[in-house]
Amino acid sequence: MTLTVKVISPDQTLLDTVAEEVILPSSTGQLGILTDHAPLISALETGVLRFRKDKAWSAIALTGGFAEVEENEVTVLVRSGELGSEINAEEARKKLDEAEQALAGVKAEDKQGKIQAEQALRMARARVQATTAI
Structure with a gap:
């Protein structure tokens, strides 16, 4: 089924x-x-x-x-x-590196910036993971 x-x-x-x-x-x-x-x-x-x-x-x-x-x-x-299947794996890895750097660069007092950077990092990580089905 x-x-x-x-x-x-x-x-x-x-x-x-x-x-x-x-x-x-x-x-x-x-x-x-x-x-x-x-x-x-x-x-x-x-x-x-x-x-x-x-x-x-x-x-x-x-x-x-x-x-x-x-x-x-x-x-x-x-x-x-x-x-x-539509994600460029090399570009996705590059965006993941950029998202990690962006999160590391957020100041501790910038709570909104930290939330946005964490969301961008989660999506960048998901895009990399999606390039390899299993």
Whole structure:
């Protein structure tokens, strides 16, 4: 059996396919979904959604959101996302280095700047991880 998987951002549908397995970056850790999974709704963190289709793994870097699982359908609503296959690995590593340097350069009293730099670092890390499905 398979799961219907949809990943939707405000401006586009990133993914609409069937898969045998999905791994979500939930707010409580990695969450694996197989067919006949119990219904659930989960908050998602910035991270990598992985899915297995035809015995091959693929990935999408996500910037937070929510996932609903019901009757072998996984619907993921995110702020933004990028297919791992469309990410330039070299550029993603460079952006990760830049994000790490930016966070290191934030002054301790700049709480807002620190939050923004940490978010940018999480997304840069997710983009690098998404370039290698598994």
